[in-house]
Amino acid sequence: MFFPAISGWDFFALDGSIPAMTSILIKGGSIITENGPVRADILKVDGVITKVGVVEDTADEVIQALGYIIFPGLIDCHVHFREPGYEHKATMKSEAASARAGGVTCVCDMPNTDPPTVTISALSDKVRRASEVTDCDIRFFFGVTSAIHLATLKDLWVSTSDELIALKAYCCGVKLYFDHSTGDQKIEEELIETVFEACAELNIPIIAHCEDPQVNTEAAKANIDEDVAAHSIIRPTKSEAKSIKKALALVAQFGTAFHVAHLSSKRGLEFVAKAKEEGLPVTCEVAPHHLVLSTLDYKKLGTLCKMNPPVRSVSDNEALWQGIEDGTIDCVATDHAPHTLEEKQAGKPLDAPSGVPGVETALSILLTRLQPETIHKLMFENPNRIFDLGKQGLVVGSDADIVIVDPTVKRQIHAADLHSKCDWTPFEGKEVRGEVIRVV
Ligand code: DOR
Numbered sequence: 041m042f043f044p045a046i047s048g049w050d051f052f053a054l055d056g057s058i059p060a061m062t063s064i065l066i067k068g069g070s071i072i073t074e075n076g077p078v079r080a081d082i083l084k085v086d087g088v089i090t091k092v093g094v095v096e097d098t099a100d101e102v103i104q105a106l107g108y109i110i111f112p113g114l115i116d117c118h119v120h121f122r123e124p125g126y127e128h129k130a131t132m133k134s135e136a137a138s139a140r141a142g143g144v145t146c147v148c149d150m151p152n153t154d155p156p157t158v159t160i161s162a163l164s165d166k167v168r169r170a171s172e173v174t175d176c177d178i179r180f181f182f183g184v185t186s187a188i189h190l191a192t193l194k195d196l197w198v199s200t201s202d203e204l205i206a207l208k209a210y211c212c213g214v215k216l217y218f219d220h221s222t223g224d225q226k227i228e229e230e231l232i233e234t235v236f237e238a239c240a241e242l243n244i245p246i247i248a249h250c251e252d253p254q255v256n257t258e259a260a261k262a263n264i265d266e267d268v269a270a271h272s273i274i275r276p277t278k279s280e281a282k283s284i285k286k287a288l289a290l291v292a293q294f295g296t297a298f299h300v301a302h303l304s305s306k307r308g309l310e311f312v313a314k315a316k317e318e319g320l321p322v323t324c325e326v327a328p329h330h331l332v333l334s335t336l337d338y339k340k341l342g343t344l345c346k347m348n349p350p351v352r353s354v355s356d357n358e359a360l361w362q363g364i365e366d367g368t369i370d371c372v373a374t375d376h377a378p379h380t381l382e383e384k385q386a387g388k389p390l391d392a393p394s395g396v397p398g399v400e401t402a403l404s405i406l407l408t409r410l411q412p413e414t415i416h417k418l419m420f421e422n423p424n425r426i427f428d429l430g431k432q433g434l435v436v437g438s439d440a441d442i443v444i445v446d447p448t449v450k451r452q453i454h455a456a457d458l459h460s461k462c463d464w465t466p467f468e469g470k471e472v473r474g475e476v477i478r479v480v
């Protein structure tokens with residue numbers, strides 16, 4: 041196995057010669073930091089930031105950024121890039137290009153691929169594939185559905201072999217599904233407690249898809265409606281709330297670092313808020329679709345707004361925005377989950393695959409309602425800290441990607457302008473603010 045070192049860059053060209061330096065100077069932009077915007081120039085030489093402030097140097101390229109805001113490459117800690125196994129839906133290369141076009145240059149990919157990321161060889165294979173992708177830094181969650189996967193994960197975490205240490209650097213934690221979703225990766229129920237205990241001991245963050253299998257099964261049994269809108273009824277908010285509550289009891293018992301994936305409901309949010317008040321090590325993310333789409337959208341979008349957990353009510357949307365404003369919600373992560381249009385539209389609506397793309401549209405959706413500093417927290421600082429991704433941001437010595445955004449542009453989202461292989465968006469025609477001008 042060979043994996044490139046994270047954040048490294050080559051000083052020598054392959055033929056041994058010293059390559060020519062390339063420099064880019066970005067003049068006059070507003071750099072978004074945790075403490076608000078700061079007007080400064082940035083000089084990047086051979087991929088590394090060498091000056092931030094008033095920079096008078098010449099450079100190979102000078103970008104005039106007056107009036108633009110500047111983010112470090114954003115982080116989306118929840119995507120499904122589908123490779124290997126589902127390349128007809130998407131590839132790492134296609135989705136990395138989509139991410140970059142939307143200002144996202146680091147993502148954490150989920151294990152529900154084929155093969156699933158539940159073995160060392162599956163993880164190594166993904167890391168090798170990702171090393172050929174230049175648009176985006178791709179990290180991976182390890183999946184655990186049965187005891188053998190947990191044993192493998194423990195081996196990976198404690199190994200002293202150079203190869204496994206290098207591999208572990210690409211693994212950002214464990215993904216658990218408490219109920220089935222795309223890829224059928226539901227964890228065996230009797231294993232859940234053991235995983236929380238082991239991850240607490242080894243300091244491995246758990247990210248979980250929180251829906252309760254019993255509640256969902258009962259709701260599905262009671263349902264006779266075939267309309268796609270029934271999807272929100274057969275996976276109800278009480279399912280999410282119950283699942284989060286159960287997980288939080290284990291967090292309280294073992295002290296596991298626990299992250300709630302794609303929080304969708306006010307009820308779920310209330311449990312997270314209470315656990316935070318009690319000082320439990322819990323964090324959470326919300327997806328843009330749960331902020332701006334609701335059950336009212338089934339009429340227009342049909343299966344194009346079918347995902348797990350499902351869209352909720354408009355008052356859930358508002359509660360989630362409020363959760364961002366009061367700091368209960370730590371991250372925005374897109375759950376970017378491309379399926380082909382044919383797959384979404386074939387057969388009975390309730391059998392259509394769940395999942396929507398979103399990595400390229402997240403930033404503009406957020407800029408429509410939030411201050412840039414808040415976005416910096418949600419899509420850089422917090423995911424970087426929670427999953428220990430090692431990004432340094434826009435400081436001297438950092439190899440950060442630099443995202444230049446015109447915040448004043450008002451435009452509509454159109455699939456024709458996007459880069460995901462799936463070629464559709466649930467946000468078609470949506471009025472948003474802001475446009476990524478360049479990522480350098
Ligand atoms: O809507 C979803 N799509 N939710 C998931 O949990 C999985 C995802 C996918 O992989 O398609």
Ligand code: ZN
Pocket residue numbers: 118119120150375377
């Ligand atoms: Zn997901």
